[in-house]
Amino acid sequence: MEHFALWLAAFLTLGIISFLYKDNAWYKLTEAIFVGLSAGYWFVTLFWDNFYGKFWIGKGEHAYLYVGAFLGLLMLLRLIPKIGWISRWPLSFIVGATSGLWLINYFSSNIMKQVQATIFPLFSSQYGAGFDAGAATVIGNLVIFLGTFTGLVYFFFSKEHKGAFGYTAKVGIWVIMITFGASFGYTVMSRMSLFIGRIDFLLSDWLGMIL
Amino acid sequence: MKRGVPLIITFVVGTVLIFSVFIPPMENLGENFTLFFDIIAVFAFFLGGGNLLRVHLTKLTRRKRDWEYSIVTIVGFFFMLACGLFKIGNPGDISASLTAEGSWFQTIYDNVFVPLGSTMYALLAFFVASASYRAFRAKNREATILLIAAFIILLGRTPLGTFVTGWIPDSFSVLQIPNLAIWIMNSPNLAGQRAIMIGIGLGVVSMSLRLILGIERTYLGGEDK
Amino acid sequence: MVVPARAVPEPADSLKADSVEIIIAPPTSPVVSDFKYDDGNSLILTWVPSIDDLPVGGKVLSYHIFRSDNGGEAKKIAELIPGANYYKDEDLYSDTNYAYHVVALSSNSRAASFQTASIRPQREWVNLNLKYLFFIALIIAASVIYFIETAKRGKKLFVRKIAGLEAVDEAIGRATEMGRTILFIPGIHDMDDVQTLAAITILGRVSRVVADYDTKIRMPVARSLVMTAARETIKASYMSAGRPDAYNDDMVNYVTDEQFGYVAAVDGIMVREKPATIFLLGAFFAESLILAETGNSVGAIQIAGTARPAQLPFFIAACDFTLIGEELFAASAYLSGEPKQLGSLKGQDVGKGIAMLAILLGVLLSTIAAVGDTETITDILNFITRVFTVTN
Numbered sequence: 001m002e003h004f005a006l007w008l009a010a011f012l013t014l015g016i017i018s019f020l021y022k023d024n025a026w027y028k029l030t031e032a033i034f035v036g037l038s039a040g041y042w043f044v045t046l047f048w049d050n051f052y053g054k055f056w057i058g059k060g061e062h063a064y065l066y067v068g069a070f071l072g073l074l075m076l077l078r079l080i081p082k083i084g085w086i087s088r089w090p091l092s093f094i095v096g097a098t099s100g101l102w103l104i105n106y107f108s109s110n111i112m113k114q115v116q117a118t119i120f121p122l123f124s125s126q127y128g129a130g131f132d133a134g135a136a137t138v139i140g141n142l143v144i145f146l147g148t149f150t151g152l153v154y155f156f157f158s159k160e161h162k163g164a165f166g167y168t169a170k171v172g173i174w175v176i177m178i179t180f181g182a183s184f185g186y187t188v189m190s191r192m193s194l195f196i197g198r199i200d201f202l203l204s205d206w207l208g209m210i211l
Numbered sequence: 212m213k214r215g216v217p218l219i220i221t222f223v224v225g226t227v228l229i230f231s232v233f234i235p236p237m238e239n240l241g242e243n244f245t246l247f248f249d250i251i252a253v254f255a256f257f258l259g260g261g262n263l264l265r266v267h268l269t270k271l272t273r274r275k276r277d278w279e280y281s282i283v284t285i286v287g288f289f290f291m292l293a294c295g296l297f298k299i300g301n302p303g304d305i306s307a308s309l310t311a312e313g314s315w316f317q318t319i320y321d322n323v324f325v326p327l328g329s330t331m332y333a334l335l336a337f338f339v340a341s342a343s344y345r346a347f348r349a350k351n352r353e354a355t356i357l358l359i360a361a362f363i364i365l366l367g368r369t370p371l372g373t374f375v376t377g378w379i380p381d382s383f384s385v386l387q388i389p390n391l392a393i394w395i396m397n398s399p400n401l402a403g404q405r406a407i408m409i410g411i412g413l414g415v416v417s418m419s420l421r422l423i424l425g426i427e428r429t430y431l432g433g434e435d436k
Numbered sequence: 437m438v439v440p441a442r443a444v445p446e447p448a449d450s451l452k453a454d455s456v457e458i459i460i461a462p463p464t465s466p467v468v469s470d471f472k473y474d475d476g477n478s479l480i481l482t483w484v485p486s487i488d489d490l491p492v493g494g495k496v497l498s499y500h501i502f503r504s505d506n507g508g509e510a511k512k513i514a515e516l517i518p519g520a521n522y523y524k525d526e527d528l529y530s531d532t533n534y535a536y537h538v539v540a541l542s543s544n545s546r547a548a549s550f551q552t553a554s555i556r557p558q559r560e561w562v563n564l565n566l567k568y569l570f571f572i573a574l575i576i577a578a579s580v581i582y583f584i585e586t587a588k589r590g591k592k593l594f595v596r597k598i599a600g601l602e603a604v605d606e607a608i609g610r611a612t613e614m615g616r617t618i619l620f621i622p623g624i625h626d627m628d629d630v631q632t633l634a635a636i637t638i639l640g641r642v643s644r645v646v647a648d649y650d651t652k653i654r655m656p657v658a659r660s661l662v663m664t665a666a667r668e669t670i671k672a673s674y675m676s677a678g679r680p681d682a683y684n685d686d687m688v689n690y691v692t693d694e695q696f697g698y699v700a701a702v703d704g705i706m707v708r709e710k711p712a713t714i715f716l717l718g719a720f721f722a723e724s725l726i727l728a729e730t731g732n733s734v735g736a737i738q739i740a741g742t743a744r745p746a747q748l749p750f751f752i753a754a755c756d757f758t759l760i761g762e763e764l765f766a767a768s769a770y771l772s773g774e775p776k777q778l779g780s781l782k783g784q785d786v787g788k789g790i791a792m793l794a795i796l797l798g799v800l801l802s803t804i805a806a807v808g809d810t811e812t813i814t815d816i817l818n819f820i821t822r823v824f825t826v827t828n
Contacts, residue, residue: 151406429640
């Protein structure tokens, strides 16, 4: 059984990798297995975790959970064309709730906290002497301050990016590009190690080669 | 009824949830919504899963291109459903943990899902390489900046960075690539992140308001059925 | 020499009479107070640690918190590490009286503080900790609404061009000319993510053009609810274009909730159907680059956008146009071209103005305060910082 599982895993791994060459029957088979099994997997998980775990067990103590189930049932009315439009009610409930919840969440975490974090002194008498300790910190502080400021200028919608405003916005997009470059560079290595991990599985776990 | 009621629901639910944050006796409303959502999602799956089956059954019965693979998908779907819903192979009865060791559900997860998912994820190594190559060829200033920053960070995370710039005297050590990488992460990167995050926050506030006020209503469909 | 094996020390609660006691001083001044701005379900207990609780060579090994409900027997409710002087007791009832005492434990002795007064948790109706959050949110929301109303009354509002959105018409036109499909990928999250909502609102605009041009649109999704919302949206567009018969539910289909299973299927669709145009808008994770690179390899023109900063660089590298963060949320308003929608973008700019002003003032004042130490300036600075500090 263990042997079979190993060969199956290797078969599927190679099936996915074969896509890099081109679309082919092996990949299509792997894809079909993946889609079918995973859709089933998710339904099972939703059923046991959400329906059974959250609704069925909790409904005795928390009667309000019936509201969720009722909305869910309304959703299924889509299957009856004549009254399918009622399914817009749960949908609009979700849209309203998502909007309301995220409005305040994002407002607090993305606006308030970020502004607050950007309020800091550019210089301080506590910085030591020497280029590293003093100047580098001050330059770093200035970059954070000006970078955030110009980055926000870039996002302004109601003014054309022209003249001095345009230049400021340009600096802003450069700062944003450095940010993107940084997270790009930061991720490259970890992505490489993922692939090395799969090759390692094929060579050592499956083929038994010692690396 | 068809558009009016949904618009009212969106408005009322959205407004109540916004205010609930400021009113301690209502502080659990947000969590309750999450619960409702999770429950609605189960019912909705009947629509999604039903659609998946319909698409593949149509493909199969009409002998469309690649119909053979649809058999695999359908069989796989029902197989997984059976394994999980009836907890086949689970030690104990139906109340046993779904993911108990030895259950078919977990075995398939470990031996089919994990290799499939992690291999798909691992393809990124190639795509990162091809994307970097394309960025390298791009001739505009923005792409160049992106690439230089990426290159410094990448070098900074490898011994090569120390090797190449180790000769720089300590008083200018910030110019050594590993230190420069840290500086980029802590200064310009941070500034960019903040500008983006503040922008996103404002975007969300504005879009949410448009939805709650019913100005944005494309998702509600038309007036007929 | 045979050394007798030492018994494992018993927990201090069950002391052995014959061992040498390590005497410690008790914690002092225990005070219980109401936790402010909650639903009447938490209390805060503070105390002064035992004088034998030292960072180095201290004899206190732990603190045990005991609680008596309505004058009943005190029961242990928590164990804390040395150095602790604070405990928040949650999940209480506002109709019960609670009193506490703290016990410090050495390896073989214990010393209890006296008991606190008995109090009930109070329920507050408004969370005053969040008053500034409320006011600033109110100002920004009010300015969004103000500009929406101004625009409704017919005042012309300028909004700058956003390249990625200017390209939408052209991208759809290209697919029409080539007789190929448009692929719309709304991310992998469900309708409880605002990014998905943004994607659906953009879909409303895109599908309207698609309906006018009579182009084919294909939308595989990873969530059942997104499927439903997308169908409603596309259908509405076809109806407003006067072509309800051309709409078909099969334009949107569910694949699987599984992240990489979905990606495997979408990649397959991309290479087999070779769409002329691909929209990647919504919440994306590691799959962003797999999708964008595959789309690129089939020669599609790609317009992407997400609010996840970590995925944006990959879209920038692999797509023709990328909507960065805020632009994603502004997109549907922009594409609609309706004055009231554009008005809301103006309102956002007011928010940006407030943020920039606060940062500018804050940095200026804190720099002056750090260098010159002026009391008034420090006061103003503290006020600004307090306004933007969110405490729950």
